[in-house]
Amino acid sequence: MGLRVARLRRLVLERLMRYYRFLSEGRGRRPAPTVTSAEIADALDIDPTQVRKDLGAIGLLGMGRVGFDACEICRAIRIVLGFDQPYHAVLVGAGHLGTALMAYARFSQYGLNVSAAFDTDRRKIGHLVAGRRVRSTRTLASYITRHDIRLAILTTPVEAAQKVTDRLVAAGIEAIWNFTPTRLTVPPNVFVRNEHISLGLSELAYHLTHLDVTRR
Amino acid sequence: MGLRVARLRRLVLERLMRYYRFLSEGRGRRPAPTVTSAEIADALDIDPTQVRKDLGAIGLLGMGRVGFDACEICRAIRIVLGFDQPYHAVLVGAGHLGTALMAYARFSQYGLNVSAAFDTDRRKIGHLVAGRRVRSTRTLASYITRHDIRLAILTTPVEAAQKVTDRLVAAGIEAIWNFTPTRLTVPPNVFVRNEHISLGLSELAYHLTHLDVTRR
DNA sequence: AGGCAATCGTGATGAAAATCGCATAATGGG
DNA sequence: CCCATTATGCGATTTTCATCACGATTGCCT
CATH class of the missing domain: 3.40.50.720 (NAD(P)-binding Rossmann-like Domain)
Known part of the structure; x- marks a missing residue:
């Protein structure tokens, strides 16, 4: 629900795409259902703050010292980018x-x-x-x-x-x-x-x- | 000669490439040996000031109310981007x-x-x-x-x-x-x-x- | 339970890029 | 030969983007 989408900019969209690819395929068998902004940032050579800002921009909230729910990120990105509406x-x-x-x-x-x-x-x-x-x-x-x-x-x-x-x-x-x-x-x-x-x-x-x- | 090249940034390089393509092929049989920044800007959907800044960045000067020498632009870009050094x-x-x-x-x-x-x-x-x-x-x-x-x-x-x-x-x-x-x-x-x-x-x-x- | 360490959220800061505004120079017509 | 017109050049401004700094929150360890 929620998922306010206030005119996302091109660079944000492209980074979301990269986050999605990393989470859905990129990381090896790391069974953790949760992922931190630093982990994404390291893998993609992006600033961790940037990652948090981008995820925040599509309404995602991370949890205290745990990070973000990887599945939730993927789901949100699929919705925002419209992957589920072929x-x-x-x-x-x-x-x-x-x-x-x-x-x-x-x-x-x-x-x-x-x-x-x-x-x-x-x-x-x-x-x-x-x-x-x-x-x-x-x-x-x-x-x-x-x-x-x-x-x-x-x-x-x-x-x-x-x-x-x-x-x-x-x-x-x-x-x-x-x-x-x-x-x-x-x-x-x-x-x-x-x-x-x-x-x-x-x-x-x-x-x-x-x-x-x-x-x- | 001259052609100071002070660490050109990626976006500048890409625009130079577009200028080059436009000048060397893009414009129809327009025999004018001279071209204005506005003409380039219109064709490529860029701000004219941007064009002048980019050309200035590689040492090119336009003339008063005439514009730039198209051949000189091409030559300068070929040198800067290294097209002549295969x-x-x-x-x-x-x-x-x-x-x-x-x-x-x-x-x-x-x-x-x-x-x-x-x-x-x-x-x-x-x-x-x-x-x-x-x-x-x-x-x-x-x-x-x-x-x-x-x-x-x-x-x-x-x-x-x-x-x-x-x-x-x-x-x-x-x-x-x-x-x-x-x-x-x-x-x-x-x-x-x-x-x-x-x-x-x-x-x-x-x-x-x-x-x-x-x-x- | 309480402190420690990790992580988030976000306002402030800084850097990069684009755009604006105007003085200046050159050309062409009268 | 002078003036109006049309470009340029560049400093100033604005906008966009990325990074930093720091308080707040949450789980873990003893």
Whole structure:
């Protein structure tokens, strides 16, 4: 109950995700039903205070010198992040990255069901990719409306990204998980989460070229 | 010349990368050799002041009412981020994601050359993946030392991540691009960049479950 | 039972990042 | 040649995020 959720910020949500993963899989056979903020913090390289603040933000209270009930944390996070209210998604762009994402079965643990894949490549259409039949993007709009699809995973080439996005929006999509290195323009009622992988290269290249041997 | 580089922070580096991509590919046939901070800002959805600060941080000066020299920006960013000093990398874990990354040819534009792939799966070893022969991870250490490999791209399953990391570190790797949802423990002289894709799910799921219709 | 040690909750502090406001400089038109 | 316009540069401010410090609470040990 309770569980006030006052507009959680992105970083908080991401940390909650990490706490959840740690508690549900991460720690080895540690049968303790209770966990301290310090234990989580150590494992995840976060400040213990931060952990307490985050858990407090979703209404969880720890106990005196015992810590938090691990199950209760998991349950609360599942509720807050909505893992127990599964939603359907389509994936557009059945290339290597798209295949990788569909093959990552664990997404269903977090409520995400990828129910179909779409592509424009005739050689792929009709074939199976990661166990799902690839459909033509021409059928995209009707599929979305028919199957109550709320999220689209965008793994097309850059050139096609905005065009596909426009069609997704027109079909009434609610959110887009964008893996293309593009800023998509969408109406304000569509939520976009960008996953710009190649941004990581900037940091890596910078370190490799400048901080050669002299890292602090 | 000049180009003082005083410990640029991660967010600055990532924005520089975005500026670079926008200037080198992004804007359509706009022959203007000069670009204003507002133009960049609009295209990338960033505050114009932020753009000027970032460019100033790498020693670039704009001109009065003209803006910045686009070529000069690109050149400066290439120098700062080290795109012109190529370095070699290996990829460990030739699964779907690994294949996707190797197939993404554009990395070489940013100085990154993936020169070999490794895996433990006997069925993959010896075969070609994205044009590169997959080798046994047993040969990993010797390959790294022999070929002056500085970066490792980690796309193994979670279970193998830390074990592989230890071997990479022992072989003298300088940086790791970690795509596994794990916090790697490494000595302080090894740089790790985490690319935790599934963290995006937290934000997406949260929005889909809570902000159903009522997005501001 | 009573003190000790561990853990929490939270207000205060500090650091980092983003944004604002305005003086300044350069360009182009009249 | 001068002025209005449009950019920049940068100090000041605000906002966000992380950390610290400390009182309060709870279980454990003797």
